Amino acid sequence: MLLYELAYPNWADTNRVRWTYEYGPTKMGMDATTVTVSSVEPVGTDAIAIELTTPAEFEANPGQFVKLTVTVDDEPVSRFYTISSPAIEETFEITLTIDPAGELGPTLAELSVGDEIDVAGPFGDAAYAGESETLVLAGGPGVGPAVGIAERTIDDGGSAAIVYLDDEPIHEQRLGALSDAGVSVFVVSNGDALEDAIDSVAAELDPQVFVYGFAPFLDLATDGLTGAGLDADGAKVESFGPAPEE
Ligand SMILES: Cc1cc2nc3c(=O)[nH]c(=O)nc-3n(C[C@H](O)[C@H](O)[C@H](O)COP(=O)(O)OP(=O)(O)OC[C@H]3O[C@@H](n4cnc5c(N)ncnc54)[C@H](O)[C@@H]3O)c2cc1C
Numbered sequence: 001m002l003l004y005e006l007a008y009p010n011w012a013d014t015n016r017v018r019w020t021y022e023y024g025p026t027k028m029g030m031d032a033t034t035v036t037v038s039s040v041e042p043v044g045t046d047a048i049a050i051e052l053t054t055p056a057e058f059e060a061n062p063g064q065f066v067k068l069t070v071t072v073d074d075e076p077v078s079r080f081y082t083i084s085s086p087a088i089e090e091t092f093e094i095t096l097t098i099d100p101a102g103e104l105g106p107t108l109a110e111l112s113v114g115d116e117i118d119v120a121g122p123f124g125d126a127a128y129a130g131e132s133e134t135l136v137l138a139g140g141p142g143v144g145p146a147v148g149i150a151e152r153t154i155d156d157g158g159s160a161a162i163v164y165l166d167d168e169p170i171h172e173q174r175l176g177a178l179s180d181a182g183v184s185v186f187v188v189s190n191g192d193a194l195e196d197a198i199d200s201v202a203a204e205l206d207p208q209v210f211v212y213g214f215a216p217f218l219d220l221a222t223d224g225l226t227g228a229g230l231d232a233d234g235a236k237v238e239s240f241g242p243a244p245e246e
Pocket residue numbers: 016017018019021065079080081082083094095096097098099100101102103104105106141142144238239240241
């Protein structure tokens with residue numbers, strides 16, 4: 001089931017955040033290692049999926065994130081990106097939305113096959129851990145881990161659902177394929193529709209809930225879970241950064 005609800009076009013404004021992030025990871029991965037870009041694919045408007053070669057000692061699950069470091073104007077710039085492939089094989093994937101005013105995003109958008117880039121990680125515990133029923137609530141680029149986790153859940157024989165809030169949805173091809181494979185996929189554009197979609201999923205599944213996106217989305221997701229009678233405290237949640245200052 002693939003449902004679109006596109007009445008409300010204002011999400012992108014609240015989803016553009018400026019932040020300074022100091023992350024204290026609970027689980028340390030490898031130190032910065034140079035890897036090669038093996039593909040860069042557009043996955044929607046101002047959105048790309050980047051595949052990177054997997055270093056020998058790198059093990060991770062979809063939903064964990066890595067730190068990329070790239071030189072911009074002779075200075076190293078680092079940002080975090082969440083794994084969006086269902087598994088780590090010879091390569092793994094991250095998904096980015098690019099803000100033209102961002103410091104690193106536009107540079108990452110210029111990457112080509114064969115370029116080298118420094119990667120550290122994985123970091124974070126809000127990741128798939130073999131749960132048989134999963135529901136991923138995704139805002140903006142949070143749809144990256146959503147598709148990765150849903151694909152992995154069905155590969156492992158489980159049941160999955162995605163509720164994705166965006167006014168310009170990305171990864172539509174993979175969302176469509178997941179829908180064809182029996183995953184409940186809801187694409188919504190406001191908090192009320194988000195809660196209705198969570199309600200529909202809760203009637204069918206008793207899932208582990210995952211939440212990925214920028215801080216304003218996390219608040220909407222928490223309200224949506226509570227409104228639908230689900231335990232928001234039991235969700236695995238990763239924030240992509242705080243809300244912008246007003
Ligand atoms: C744990 C974690 C996981 C993440 N996973 C993902 C992911 O999977 N995919 C993804 O796309 N992102 C993810 N992010 C967000 C990502 O790390 C970056 O924050 C994002 O890509 C923006 O980086 P940037 O350097 O392009 O923009 P930045 O330079 O950091 O700017 C951020 C925003 O501020 C605005 N801004 C910049 N300079 C100014 C200025 N002078 N005045 C006003 N506004 C300004 C920009 O328009 C932009 O929207 C994650 C973040 C965290 C913390």
